[in-house]
Ligand SMILES: Nc1nc2c(c(=O)[nH]1)N[C@H]1C(S)=C(S)[C@@H](COP(=O)(O)O)O[C@H]1N2
């Protein structure tokens with residue numbers, strides 16, 4: 001049966017129409033149209049036109065925001081969201097943009113010229129953000145510019161539709177923003193704004209997918225094959241325990257923490273990659289990936305730690321790295337005596353300032369190409385990154401590295417230094433309880449004992465002692481597992497012989513090979529790393 005519907009009644013037009021919310025929806029639709037267009041075009045720019053800059057307005061605004069994040073906000077974000085801080089940023093941006101577009105829709109309905117002008121002004125902010133990104137050229141402005149033009153048209157038409165809505169109160173004066181005389185129904189406006197928003201959102205999604213998926217970043221390394229290192233390391237079986245919940249001595253690549261400012265993981269083509277040594281050197285040099293693979297590679301066990309790691313936190317991981325010692329490259333360029341720092345730069349413009357001696361002394365500072373026997377995963381710096389034993393990542397571990405500028409601390413500074421972090425970042429001695437987890441319960445064995453376990457690190461010094469204290473008892477020495485390298489962490493276990501059932505608290509502290517015990521004094525991560533003794537509440541069953 002076919003029902004014929006009276007166009008006047010189907011839309012509920014008997015009630016006076018509330019136009020404000022509809023105008024808000026029109027604004028959101030215009031925003032979605034802008035971003036859908038711009039993000040799709042940006043994907044084309046990145047993928048097919050080979051633009052190295054950031055043409056995506058969302059990435060550009062997000063990146064510009066990250067660059068301006070004050071230390072307290074970064075601390076809070078990492079503490080709250082951990083390595084999901086980028087997801088949190090994305091959600092925050094989505095909410096902010098939706099609210100802003102809704103308000104712009106309402107403004108356009110009330111004051112058409114002002115509203116459209118304000119919408120375009122937001123577009124200009126997006127353009128400025130794009131321009132502010134490293135390696136960005138004028139062509140990278142095109143996607144956002146076209147997006148804004150499309151968005152303005154959509155905004156005008158949709159708000160015009162809202163303003164021209166039919167109402168029961170016939171003979172009302174036409175609204176200044178009305179563009180249609182016939183007048184659309186409320187249902188038509190809802191369908192149109194909903195449809196445009198949906199298509200725009202799909203455009204954003206498709207843009208993200210197109211620019212990330214299907215790029216086999218590690219292809220070159222797999223094709224060329226990694227060279228056999230001239231010196232290899234082996235990990236003794238007794239560097240790890242078999243206690244459930246105890247960290248493995250080597251962290252799986254897939255589980256390795258990831259921290260960086262890159263909103264989209266740079267996909268660097270190893271074939272086109274070069275590393276330049278510039279600045280205070282006798283001779284500036286440039287090497288290709290193939291050159292690098294021809295050098296004599298070594299392996300090293302190095303534990304990376306993020307300066308943002310909280311006491312007891314998990315922004316720390318240990319790996320077997322393979323690469324070419326940086327000191328050999330620097331020696332080839334000839335470091336001038338006045339230099340005291342190397343500013344390493346990533347393909348995305350991020351920089352780290354490393355004291356020159358950490359890259360020229362005998363330690364295993366590497367231009368690393370592999371992690372646990374595999375080419376570096378894209379998130380961890382493919383094709384080449386720096387790994388420097390003993391220093392926090394923010395002053396040393398540049399991923400996707402493309403330049404080493406030999407310079408001085410009084411002339412240059414790394415990315416985080418002007419943002420409230422210390423100029424130098426030696427890793428503080430630290431220890432962590434893995435077992436039990438906070439609030440966990442341990443079951444005593446047949447003899448009434450429970451076993452606690454954890455890790456301790458004092459990179460490039462080595463861990464000499466770990467002690468645990470249960471409740472107010474005496475400090476007890478834990479058993480240290482094998483230490484294959486002073487540059488990596490060391491696992492420990494402690495068996496509490498006659499564990500008393502009930503609630504307890506355990507604290508842990510480590511002493512490094514220079515004899516210094518980690519301080520009890522608590523410090524927040526900013527400006528040079530957290531300190532204090534990790535304390536865990538648990539119970540014995
Ligand atoms: N290009 C680039 N490299 C970078 C960073 C970054 O933001 N960009 N962050 C550094 C920081 S703060 C840390 S702790 C380490 C983390 O390395 P990972 O992600 O491989 O664990 O990378 C360092 N290298």
Ligand SMILES: [Mo]
Nearest residue numbers: 306307393394
């Ligand atoms: Mo970090």
